[in-house]
Structure formats: structure tokens, C-alpha cells
Amino acid sequence: MSEQPRGVYPIKVGQLECLIISDMQLPVEPGADLEQVGRIFSTVPLEDLKPAVDWQMQRVDTTKLFFNCMLIKSGERHILVDAGYGPGVRDDLGLLLPRLAEQGIAAEQIDTLVLTHGHGDHFLGLANDDGDLTFPKARHIMWKSEWEHWTAKSTLAEMADDRADRIVKRLLPIQSKLTLVDEETEIAPGVTVMSLPGHTPGHIGLMLESEGERLLNLLDSVHYILQLQHLDWPPLMDSLPEQASATRKMILQRAVDEDLLTLVFHFPFPGLGKFVAEGEGYGWKPLA
């Protein structure tokens, strides 16, 4: 499958029918790779970053930023992993809902919404600015410490006003539909959420398993291909860098050891592939 004009990529995991849905693909200004990566890995000297960026450019499309949400059909169930940006933030963001609609899936059909963590690209699509839930029938699942972190008065007080405002308007409304988990939990047949902490305090991933087939969705445990050779470089987005790095090493090694098909939220669409051992770290073999 070469061209993906609709930003939707279907894949089956045994009985589980999945759609990888691009919430958007944001262009990176030509030649801005190094500058952008330099902002993200601000503690890494430029002379170390440069060859890493070159290495990355040889392997993947670095002309865009990617946001890969996932819908899972398990029997009659419709499980959505993250809500994307949602409408009304920017015209070119938040394509998840219209793309679901194109597939004949209405927001009301989503019975389970897994919110992997409290960053805007994952949660802003949960509600509009009036607090109306986008997926009104869905049970919303989140890791307990993640909910507690983002809703703590101390967290909100430290945040810029516009970020705190977005949390209040678009995250807090899910409270009435919220199920918090604090241990590995099978939330639907063949769909298990697991703790992958460090990117945020209660960041989670998923393992799908059906008829002997498996798919690991490790979400934001890794963002850039270049991190595969520099597992300790802390990206700006990781709130607990040491824990994030330990989690990254653990889950990547597990993916290699168990030869797992893996989905990464921010890797080039559809973000599916396998990690392989390469040099001191890992390489990435995209599926499509």
C-alpha cells in the first residue's frame, strides 16, 4: 500500500480489526529539521545532534510531524486510542473525527476511549470548549496517576493559563465517564493497557493479542527515530526523563526480543513496523 490519501490504514490482529487513523500530518519547514530537533533535545550539543539528524533523514520522512490514532474493533466493541486534537484548534489539525465518519463510524459508536496521557495532541479532541463530550457513550479509561497529575491544583497552578484552560475545558469533563486503572488491565477481549511511565507520570501503552497475533502500541515512549541510537537523550516532552529512558530501553528490547509488530504514535504514518537491533541501539523497519 503506497499512497494513503485518506490517512487511514487498516490492519488485522487475529480477530481484532484495527484502523490506524492519521489525526494530521503537519509539514516541517524545509531544512528546519536540525533547528526543530535542536529545540526538542536542547541539552544535547549541536555537533552531536547533526549526525543523528542526518542518520534519521536517511531512514524516514522527516518533512512532516505525524499523529497516529488507533481504532480497535473487538467483537461489537469500538475502542479508540486517544482523541487527537479535535476540531477548532487549527484548520489542518484534528482529522480523526471526519476520517472515522468516512469509515462509517460515528462518535456515538465509540464505547471505550483510552486516553494514554494528558498532552494536547492526545486529549484536546475529548470535548469542545463548552465541555460537551465528543464520545458521549464512551467509558473513558486513564491511568490513575495520570489523571491525578493533570487535575492536581498544583499542576494547574504551574501551567500557562491557556494550557490550564484547555485542561479544565476539554479534559475535566470526562470525569463522569471515567474509569481509572492502576495495574495492567484487559479492557476488552484481547486489548490490554499497560504502564509505560516517564513521558508523563502515568503514560500508558497497549498490547493487542488475538489468535496468536500481537501488536504493541507504545504511544509516546519514543518520538524520533534518532532516539533509537541515543536512548538517553531526553526530549523536551518527557516529564520524567530518567524514568522515560528506562521505559524506552525496556519496551524497545521487549519489542525486539518478542519480534513484536509495533505502532508508534509519532512515527511516519501509519507508524507501524518492527524494531531491530542495530549498532549500540535499535533500527526501525516500517511495515508500509
Ligand SMILES: [Zn+2]
Ligand atoms: Zn504525543
